[in-house]
Amino acid sequence: MKKTFLFHATKHAAAQLLLAVLFVVIGHATPNLSPVPITGKITNTKGEPLSGVSIVVKNKPGGTATNANGVFTINAEDGDVLVISNIGFKSQEITIGGQHELTIRLEETVAELTTVVIGSRSLRPRTNVESPVPVDVISSKDLLATGQIEPAQQIQYTAPSFVSNRQTIADGTDHIDPASLRGLGPDQVLVLVNGKRRYNTALVNINGTVGKGSVGTDMNAIPASSIERIEVLRDGAASQYGSDAIAGVINVVLKKKTGTQVFAHSGAQYAGDGANLQVGINEGFKLGKKGGVLNLTGEVRHRQPTNRAGDYLGTVYNANVTQDELLIAQNGGWNRKNNMYIGNSKQLNAYGEANLELPISDKSKFYAMGMYSYRKGKAAGFYRYPKQTTQVVAQLFPRGFLPYIGSEINDRSVMAGFKGKTASAWNWDVSSTYGGNQFRFDVTNSNNASMGTTTPTSFYCGKLGFQQSTTNVDFSKDLGSKMNLSSFNVALGAEMRLDFFKITPGQEESWKNYDPNGGKAGGAQVFPGYQPANAVNENRSVFSTYVDVESDITEKFLVNVAGRFEHYSDFGNALAGKLAMRYKLLDALSIRGAISNGFRAPSIHQYFFNNTSTQFQLVNGTLSPSNTLTVRNSDPIAKALGIPDLKEETSVNYSLGITAKPGHNTSLTIDAYRIDIKNRILLAGPFRRTAAGTSIVDQVLNNAGIGADVQVVQAFSNFVDTKTQGIDIIFSVSPQLGKGNLDITLAANFNETKIKKVKGTEKIPAVPDSLGNYFYFDRAEQSRVELANPKNKVSLSANYQYKKIGLLVRATRFGKVSSWNADPRLDETYDPKVVTDASISYSIIPQVRVTIGANNLFDVYPDKLKWFQDGNGDKSNIYYGNTSDGRFQYSRNATQFGMNGGYYYISLSANF
Template identity: 85%
Template sequence: MRNVSLRRSAFGLSAIKNIILQGMLAIVFAAAGYAEPASRKDVLDREVTLNIKEKKLEYVLNRIEEQTKVMFVFSPKLIQSDRLVTISRSKEKLSVVLDELTTPLHLQYEVAGDKVILKRQLAGKTGSEQELAPEFTPVPITGKITNSKGEPLAGVSIVVKNKAGGTSTNANGVFTIEANEGDVLVITNVGYRSREVTVGSQHELSFVLEDAVAELTTVVVGSRSLRPRTNVESPVPVDVISSKDLLATGQIEPTQQIQFTAPSFVSNRQTVADGTDHIDPASLRGLGPDQVLVLVNGKRRYNTALVNINGTVGKGSVGTDLNSIPASSIERIEVLRDGAASQYGSDAIAGVINVVLKKKSGTQVFAHTGQQYKGDGASMQFGLNQGFKLGQKGGVLNLTAEFRHRQPTNRAGEYLGTVFSGNASQDSLLIAQNGGWDRKNNMYIGNSKQLNAYGEANLEIPVFKNTKFYATGMYSYRKGKAAGFYRYPKQAPSQVVLQLYPRGFLPYIESEINDRSILAGLKGKTAGAWNWDISSVYGGNEFRFDVSNSNNASMGISSPTKFYCGKLGFQQSTTNVDFSKDFGSKLNLSTFNVALGAEMRFDMFKITPGQEESWRNYDSTKAGGAQVFPGYQPANAVNETRSVMSTYVDVESDITEKLLVNVAGRFEHYSDFGNALAGKLALRYKILDALSIRGAISNGFRAPSIHQFYFNNTSTQFQLVNGTLSPSNTLTVRNNDPIAKALGIPDLKEETSVNYSLGITAKPARNVSLTIDAYRIDIKNRILLAGPFKRTHPLVGPILDGNNISKDVQVVQAFSNIIDTKTQGLDIILSVNPQVAKGNLDLTLAANFNETKIKRVNGTDKIPAVPDSLGNYFFFDRAEQSRVELGNPRNKISASANYQYKKIGFMVRLTRFGKVSSWNTNPQLDESYSAKVITDASFSYSILPQVRVTIGANNAFDIYPDRLKWFRDGKKDKTNPYYSNTSDGRFVYSRNATQFGMNGGYYYISLSASF
């Protein structure tokens, strides 16, 4: 018992973390040695092995950099780095190799620390004469700087390297500066890739600054190699989405931005689904929200506290809330579309999403406002990103503040049921006596109302030679409001207190969501060329539930109308130590990168009860607790922790110039369920320089989340009863609860997977790239909610009675390893970037074809997995099956064109969302919704070089998903059995299977500025 209390103690946990972190730091600092800056002799004595025939000089320099860990500084144009070179040397000193290279090419070099500066020799002077040559008198250097669209860039900074003073470009992009031949001009501008240009004999310069996103083709996630890989060169498929691309979607929430830029990612807002109205579930390659791992700056991001237990896609899952990250802070997003449990740990079955935060100086401002065509759903965003340079050695502090506000939308239909009485004729009379009834405005079905505020700080600063300290802090506060089902006067006295609400009431769930995280770490390089990184991140999510405009019917007239219903809390502490080194030069290989490391993680889950009136039943003849969401009870209270220890090794090597091999393995130990082991083999083979084939095979795992072990509550959920959606008090019990065991539900164990992928990558021209990747993912023992077990069943009723469960409870459910699935599909991405009429045109075609099938439903000796004649399993009916197989689109195809000419830009994007379906327990009431094409368009204009305004429309043609079948039938007859799917006409569109939402067109205006 002493150990348990210590684990739950904040002091005990902090002490353990400090001891571990201090021990790790001691090991690394001892190993590092912190050598003095390398001398010129030390650098020139480093060994080089080369066997190169007719390769570009730049390629040769890259090979030397990898082997010696020096950095070459040069102007490609000045030294003519595209010249072909042949050289063969084995374990030769760098000085000899440099002399052999530079002499015939008429170059000179200087050594400065670990840098080698290459320059063109001055005419008529070589060797020592160069060093003795008198300094030239500075001369005026003039030039013009433009961006990739040919637009002049104002305010660009130009300085002479290692000399005082500098200048900047005027409104026409023109500058003048005095410099000597051989001086290096350093050109920088926020949002653009920095350049260094060596002054030659020409005194008039014109050149283009590339957008910073040009660097974003280099991926971080998916490979721990020290050599940068592009998304075309990587052995597994990775999407790289720049902040510019995210902004161009016209969306203001990260999940929606990714939805319209990554073909295999789907996230849609849910409605009338309790907490899931406020946190959007997301899916990668058609799998669950908890089967994709989210990283921020390469470090594990915590899950939400919310458990999706209502009737939505992702039911039974615990995902990660990407909308808790301010959009204004994001530099890029990397989506790894392949199993990566062996590299990053649990949850990475479908892949990994890595959010890279901004880390640069300067000021960026974002503003957005818009609303739906229907006149509701107004949204507003304001974001400010400010970066500061710290010191002279590359330190930077980047800060973000963001505010977002979203008004609700309502797409409810006309209510056609009775209001005051269950008898239709009597009800009509009562409606007349009560002054009529508005049948069109008594439900809110659509987006919830949300108010969001964010703060974020990202710091990196050198602290020692070859050592940097970095830290990231993030906070978000969100307040939401969503409606439930209307409670009508006819539901008195069991659910409605008429003295408080004579015309019934529409209850609201009000959320208050807090997210906090803090990351700190040190990274650097030892004297032995080992790269090391030690970090610790602590973060968590707290979800508070309040209910307003409601009553506790069992209290009668003394009932409150607003209730505090309790909190969910999840915190996670993760400490990592990582090492990597490239042994390629020692093995006579281009690369042989070895990465290894360890991780310690603590998970903490908490349920805090609400006020007594929110959950207690004071009169057993009436419904107890707050209507729409009964509060968490003291019996539901949870305060549990667990620990996870893991270690990994990852080896990646360019075995030849054509063959790349990656092998990874990971072992994890969980204090609450045991061990897991995962491995991966990935290959990429260059058939031609512009054509490669790649493939991977891996096994993976997802440990049961701590939420799935301990979550329990009683809530009002709408279950299918005899094919009709009916409110039911639903009890969710822990997996180890006596009720779950009496129903035969076994202890939770990990999900296991086997992933296969095979693809090709091609870059047939400078501005063309193509990737095609096929995949298959077999998952055993997927964890979902088993149920609904209905009290009316002869097995369930006695179990609930025997455990003294209130007669209010009609349904029970519990988490179980319930199904095995097979997911297979194809991803295609084609990108073409031609220059058209002196402007830049970006064309992208992206497609995902995906199918998930249930291979097996896992039964027990007490509950055999035998379907009835309609295909319903006792504990996993057809409605639940369709959520897994058919709830997400089976394909998504996007085609976009983005044209930029000087100050003007046009963007058009077509997105086709495939067919989805929702099944009923009665197959005759199944519904399907056909594929739809959504068109987004925008026009942008740079009113100043630094300021751009955009006017656009998302879903420009106001497309909606198919209506429910009853509304599509020519004759709307209540005797039509499909009427039961509409909840008396209130649901026009499905809430169980959604492709792109039900809000229709949206128009907006936005502004972005960089200074």
């Protein structure tokens, strides 16, 4: 009853706030007395549609942009002036004088200052259909239309080969979502902001989730209200942008427009939990008379947790079922519901961002960006039952306890630079970027069992920190006119980067065992704190230089060649190159392809991270807590196990595709790819002690003086080669339906990753056992690489706009995923599912639009975990399969789209 009351109170407060924001923006709006919808199509001089072109009414608030087929609709009066502008094209002004349908052609112009266009450093603007490699350009309007409020989720429903799902019961990974492009790891995609490298998180994913062992970039640390567009390069680009760009590059372009935008969102899950509230404001100011702009963003997001736990069916006080029932009765019964929280973590997020561009002269500009985010989260771990006497202080928690992990995440970044043009027409750009992430862990409602009744119940467990400083110098010039070519763009530059990684220990009570011989577990239950022995304060330097040449050899034939050299202070050198081409078979049909080699350097985290954590692993059909020691790659324990020194991952990327304009307002791109990766860096292990105590693991741990309370050890190593291949298909058409505009988009990705080779050493041979388990890479870890991400994702969306009304329907099919186990009887595969989103929007006045919608309209859930029986048919431990005595209804090891069900919302957007 209390939970229901709190939920409805939250919903009521959120609705009141949304209405208040709506009242304010309407109250301050200047209504357009007689607006008329103006429709039009914008193309280049060849008649090819241009997407993302800005259209605003001069001296009036609001505006719009063209869709993928160059079509737009905007409200204007006779006498109004439309200002049409796009990067790389001459702006136009058109006065409305009775015409309601426009056809506009923009003339190309070589940018006077360096313009960031992902996948190419050429000054010649190219559409995504003209580029030699596949690039998705997702506008802020498209991101907003998803009904999602976090950037990672917005990209998931707009980019075909991008997957990001929230994790549960996974320590810090509950608070930072791992993401994947083309089925590869979170650390195999490079993220840029305004074309500059974005730092990674401080968090290392060491629990049993997608991306285990990786260090990714947190897209949700960026305020959604600040994003102008997102560019997704779906091709290897290490030669152009450096380490991590094996799967591709995501570039987040921040707003630098003037005017005011207000966003508000309120929603909740069908199940009655998971309420969300978002309020954001973006304000742009003109600076000076030469086009200077200061754009500011403030945003707050609040997310309530969700819970999809099942009933607990195991014993509570005693392993003997009969005795357990008596003890349960004596202690007033037991609520087998709600003793776990499995779902989204609780989060409160606050953001601030500033984006500045200020002309200094006709040929130079100063630019800068600053961003800050503060996030506070709370997630639950596994319940500690009274029967777990080594972990529970019965005098304090006679009914056991559910421990919580609290997170406090701070992200800070600042970037500043100058760009301009020399007297000899060389474009130059000098910039410096500094950013970092700090992750603090706190544990509440727990105990350190080794302290008995003197234990605290709340613990500060330490911090992780990562900072990065990057300085770039770039030059470019188009030499085409001197070579009698349409274009011959030469770009070259250098980068200096410094990485810093730090582990700060927690309070002593969070990690120490005060009674090592008493049989009680030491440290805070759920997340033992970082120990002084885990402390890290390390840094490294990286220097790189690149050359990038792109030329229209003929009107039909485009070639791009790039090369990059990087030197790392901690492991050595890396060299990458790329050749990409596009040939126009017809004006409406082109073929394109690329071949490149790439690399991903070991992150500084993977070199130096170490800790002891409680990880639950399936042993004989039951999830059992195991004290797991993660050691540095250079640790004597790792070397005694035969693990070699870390080196870079290397890759070879192949892609071949076609781009076509098969009809009016229609476009099609099909791109096939293959990515071969050698020496992938994963967590080697889990190496488990044996009952007999005679294995190499027992010997190594005993020789190192590691106590028997540590059951498992693991370390980072290069020991797997993989092959990933697939195909991306994007088809869009915009038929004119009466006086309205309809945009239909089909986007699909089919993808498969296979392990080609598992490498052994003299001490650890790469020979699987009869069940297919390698000594340090069991079937569960194999399936995380090959099967945990959907093998395909297909999305079909229809967006119809008629005057003030908009309708959007999108169906997304997530392919099957699988989770294997060391025991093949517990392998599971979860069938494909279709998630449908729908919304209706209405413009109250031209500047204010309200949307009501539902994500996962039909309340679809993944397949439930299965229960199993052993060969004798009796209810042994394995009977509950992967459900952990019924507590897990859905898999936490392999996820397609989450486990929260349907979500309804109301949102507001206003432009002034």
